[in-house]
Amino acid sequence: MKGERLLHALGEVDEDYLAQVDKLRRIPAKKKRHTWIPLVACLCLVAGVAAWALRGGMGLPGKEGDQANSNGITESTQGIYVPPLEVELSQAQPEAMIDMIGFFIYQGRLYAQMDVVEQGQDLVGEQLGESSGTIDEWTSEDQYLEGTGSVGGPFYEVKGYDPKYMLCMVYDYGVELFWNNCDITVSTGGDVLEEVFRLSDGIARAEFQSESDVQKDTGHMTTITRLNQLAAWVNALDQAPALASTETDMGQCLGHLYLTKADGVTVHLRLMEHGYVQVAELPEVCWQMEWKSILP
């Protein structure tokens, strides 16, 4: 059989490739998505290309009058503007560097894959459109258009959330959430935690995992039982002014906080050295907030 012959030959491929995959297979589930990014620095390229389309192809208004730093993050009185991600294309091997994250474009906004809610049927609202799923590694820039994306299929509003920020797709394994986490301005914690995730609805479950547990793949998580105290902490974080991560003395990540609402939507916060907090899918922005007091 032809397929069998290929599978047999695959058994002899370069062990370096296998080692890379093997490393990925061993990473605990909650960390995987975020681990991919340093592994593939080029992963953001698609957002960079889409940024081109969003700015030029779709004629979205640019932000004026603000000064961008070297990373393109703009700090102004209105907050921190997070631009569409831009990554330089490798000159040496452009084709090999291009890759897809799950995303689609709707009403000029790019919605990128965020998380899966396994029992999330109740979240699915009205169908808002359908993504072509036609964008792949070889799609030219001029084809990054409204209604296209690297994932195909109908997308829906997420009940209880603003479609401007969050949409979803439905799969047999759960509801995949997509978040418009670029080309946005963030002024306070509330702009994300409240406007996007509606955390004031209530936190049903909170878990903490230390960075060393993540690194060692122990799977050890600690449940936070003092939810009232945690809610007060989130309220304070809502008021905290957003900072551009690169402009702070924020150190390394020390822990992870997973705040899960009753509807299954989970907000992943990264607890950083020197008392900073980030939303995991928005590393450009942070808030200065003491966090040790909320840990078990």
Next chain:
Amino acid sequence: MEDQEIVELYWKRDESALERSREKYHGYLSRIAQQILYDREDSEEVVNDTYFKAWQSMPPQRPGKLAIYLGRLTRHGAIDCLRRRTSQKRGGTIYEVCVEELEESVPSGETPQQAMEEKLLVQLLNQFLETLSPQARALFLGRYYYFDPLREVARYCGMGEGQAKSQLFRIRKRLKAYLEQEGFVV
């Protein structure tokens, strides 16, 4: 114990090498065998056989990555085991689904026996893998080397199952084009 220390035990003909290998990699190897065989008993046998093969092959082999080396032995062993199950009706395991899926990546030809040698095919596969992004490579090898379920591959590659499926489809198409371009016919 570090991999190189375990390899050293093999080289010294110290039987504790087998126990150290088992301690460190038994779960990992069992998973590889299980994905192919879907049978706990057969998988256990294949993995035990892996340690024996490792004992026989080191020396002269001195693998740089012991996990990959043992995993490769297990994969081969499991595939051989599957082939031996002649009495078992085909259909159902991930391995068999993968075989079917990869059929479409091979250019059709009337003279499969004239296909290039295994070594050349491996070389072409390595070259093809080099053209893929790390993510696409992980997706492809996760599925077709490790035989991980689509959902699992999608999860550790950070994408939805539907996206993984469509990406795999594109990679297979691209592999077919690549092999054709290289004049390879299976």
